[in-house]
Structure formats: C-alpha cells, structure tokens
Amino acid sequence: MRFDVLTLFPEIFSGYMGQSLLKLAIDRGLVDLQLHNIRDWATGKHNQVDDRPFGGGPGMLLMAPPVVECVEAVQQTTPREGQQGAGRLLMLTPQGRRFDQRLAEDLSQSGRLLLLCGRYEGFDQRIVDLLNPEEISVGDFVLNGGEVAAMVIIDAVVRLIPGVLGDEHSSVEDSFSRGNRMLEHAQYTRPREYRGLEVPEVLLSGNHPEIAAWREQNRIEKTSQRRADLLGGSPPIAE
Numbered sequence: 001m002r003f004d005v006l007t008l009f010p011e012i013f014s015g016y017m018g019q020s021l022l023k024l025a026i027d028r029g030l031v032d033l034q035l036h037n038i039r040d041w042a043t044g045k046h047n048q049v050d051d052r053p054f055g056g057g058p059g060m061l062l063m064a065p066p067v068v069e070c071v072e073a074v075q076q077t078t079p080r081e082g083q084q085g086a087g088r089l090l091m092l093t094p095q096g097r098r099f100d101q102r103l104a105e106d107l108s109q110s111g112r113l114l115l116l117c118g119r120y121e122g123f124d125q126r127i128v129d130l131l132n133p134e135e136i137s138v139g140d141f142v143l144n145g146g147e148v149a150a151m152v153i154i155d156a157v158v159r160l161i162p163g164v165l166g167d168e169h170s171s172v173e174d175s176f177s178r179g180n181r182m183l184e185h186a187q188y189t190r191p192r193e194y195r196g197l198e199v200p201e202v203l204l205s206g207n208h209p210e211i212a213a214w215r216e217q218n219r220i221e222k223t224s225q226r227r228a229d230l231l232g233g234s235p236p237i238a239e
C-alpha cells in the first residue's frame with residue numbers, strides 16, 4: 001500500500017519511518033511511504049506558501065496555488081502495481097470527519113492514500129473547493145500541524161495491512177476492531193503473582209471455551225463501565 005504525505009515539514013517523519021513495525025513493513029515492500037514538500041511547488045523569489053487572510057484575523061493561511069499544484073502533481077505520479085491510480089485524497093483538519101477504527105479499516109482497503117497536512121491557520125477554502133478531499137480530524141482538539149495527525153492515520157492503517165503484524169488475529173480482536181467493536185478484555189503475562197495480585201485462575205486452566213467466556217464477560221463489563229456508547233448506550237460524560 002502506498003502513502004503520499006504532502007507537508008511543509010517532511011523531516012518530521014524521518015524518526016517515525018525508522019520505527020520497528022513501519023520500517024519492517026517498508027523494508028518488506030508492504031508499505032511505500034513517499035514524502036512531498038509543498039514548498040517545492042511555491043513560486044516567487046521567497047518560495048512563499050502562506051499569506052494573511054483576507055478580511056483580517058490572526059495568523060497565516062496556506063495559499064491555494066502551491067497546495068493545489070502539489071496535490072495534482074502527486075496524483076499524476078504513476079503508482080506501482082497494486083497501488084490504486086490517483087488514490088484517496090485525505091485532508092487533515094480539525095473540522096473533518098472524526099477518524100476511528102472503522103474508517104481505518106475502510107482506508108486499509110485502498111491501494112493508495114494521499115495525506116495533505118495543514119499548518120498555521122489552515123487552508124484557503126479554494127483548496128477544498130477545487131480538490132474535494134475527504135476531510136479527516138483525529139479528534140476535537142487543535143494541533144499545530146497535520147503531520148502528527150497523518151502519522152496517527154498511517155499508524156492505524158498500516159497495522160491492518162495483511163502481513164504487517166505477526167499475528168493477523170490481534171488486529172481483529174483489538175479494542176474497537178471488527179471482531180467485537182468493544183474494548184479489549186484484560187490481559188496478563190508472567191509472573192503469575194505480583195505484589196499479591198494473581199492472574200485469574202481461569203486463564204491458567206487451559207480450558208479454551210471457559211477462557212473465551214471469561215474474556216467475553218470482561219469485555220462487556222469493561223466496555224459498559226467505560227464506553228457504554230459502544231454498546232448502544234450514552235457516551236461517557238467528560239468531567
């Protein structure tokens with residue numbers, strides 16, 4: 001699967017791309033991550049990419065020409081076999097559709113994603129009008145730029161690509177995932193006893209139907225306590 005990230009700060013991604021799971025996926029040819037610097041499409045003496053908003057107000061906005069031309073040029077680059085044509089264009093913005101596991105699953109079915117990262121006060125509206133991107137938010141808060149949001153999306157999608165995780169089941173049984181859409185059950189590893197806290201006996205029993213039943217019950221209890229909305233109830237009230 002191919003990711004094209006369009007950003008003013010490609011260097012932010014270098015440490016991220018070297019981390020184990022993603023690096024392994026890139027080395028094994030399962031993921032192709034290309035970075036594009038929007039400033040390469042700036043014109044004029046000062047390579048300007050931002051300017052003050054018409055009508056006044058704080059900060060600077062990304063200008064339409066370099067962003068639109070950068071996206072169009074990247075869309076026209078020929079993808080390799082298995083990487084779909086121009087791809088799905090995602091614009092990172094706090095005003096977009098809220099990113100979640102279902103959307104990650106949907107995106108993981110595409111062969112190619114383009115992630116457009118904003119900065120400063122965001123985008124000139126004509127970028128949206130001309131490119132018609134899918135606007136995606138990673139949550140109801142404001143980041144300094146779209147790069148961290150793009151990494152969140154890449155991270156969540158990459159683990160759903162077949163072959164990336166050692167065990168394919170883990171991404172099905174994770175919290176929110178298609179196996180149950182609930183929070184995951186409690187998990188334990190060695191030692192069997194730590195500071196007086198023991199691993200529940202059933203998990204040591206080797207009785208797989210009983211273990212599955214315990215886990216199911218634990219998922220339901222945990223989810224109803226913390227996230228009743230996932231079971232069709234009301235969302236938790238923030239304190």
Ligand code: SAM
Nearest residue numbers: 092093094118121122137138142143145146149
């Ligand atoms: N003025 C904009 C607004 O109020 O909607 C916020 C601009 S923000 C400081 C700069 C950039 O960070 C945005 O253009 C976007 O790319 C990114 N960003 C900030 N918060 C985000 C979020 N919750 N989800 C996705 N991207 C976000």
